[in-house]
Amino acid sequence: MNKKGHVLNAALLSLGLGYVLEPSGDVETFRTIIMIGVPVTLGALFPDVDTAFGRHRKTLHNLPVLVGFVAFPYVFGNLEYVWIGVLTHYVLDVAGSKRGIALFYPLWKKEFGLPVGVAVSSRHADVMTMVITVLELALVALIVFEIPQWGFEMGRQMAGL
Numbered sequence: 738m739n740k741k742g743h744v745l746n747a748a749l750l751s752l753g754l755g756y757v758l759e760p761s762g763d764v765e766t767f768r769t770i771i772m773i774g775v776p777v778t779l780g781a782l783f784p785d786v787d788t789a790f791g792r793h794r795k796t797l798h799n800l801p802v803l804v805g806f807v808a809f810p811y812v813f814g815n816l817e818y819v820w821i822g823v824l825t826h827y828v829l830d831v832a833g834s835k836r837g838i839a840l841f842y843p844l845w846k847k848e849f850g851l852p853v854g855v856a857v858s859s860r861h862a863d864v865m866t867m868v869i870t871v872l873e874l875a876l877v878a879l880i881v882f883e884i885p886q887w888g889f890e891m892g893r894q895m896a897g898l
């Protein structure tokens with residue numbers, strides 16, 4: 738996807754995340770949206786820096802880079818949430834665009850993409866971005882709201898209650 742698609746995806750994802758994590762709809766929700774939205778949007782813009790430095794869709798579009806951003810806050814105590822932006826960038830490139838990305842670069846140069854992807858220049862690119870964003874939010878909501886419930890039920894049954 739192009740920069741517009743990645744910003745749209747990051748902004749809408751952050752808006753949704755704000756409401757999933759802080760559903761009250763008051764100033765706390767707004768605060769959460771800003772707190773998550775700024776680093777997520779920056780993270781979502783980062784991988785395409787490899788259009789200028791390195792090999793596009795390879796150098797900064799791989800799992801080692803993502804692992805680095807996941808680990809960074811634990812090691813250095815800042816850059817929380819940036820990994821979410823990097824991850825959603827990968828998801829959008831893999832699922833939404835035709836070309837795919839080199840997930841295992843530099844070990845393996847093969848680019849992986851899903852066959853549902855559209856060309857970045859396609860007029861369907863924005864629709865594709867919206868669909869993927871909605872699916873991402875549905876998955877997050879499932880994890881946040883449903884999985885704790887399943888865990889609770891399972892624990893209850895195992896305890897024989």
Ligand SMILES: [Zn+2]
Nearest residue numbers: 738784785830
């Ligand atoms: Zn990209």
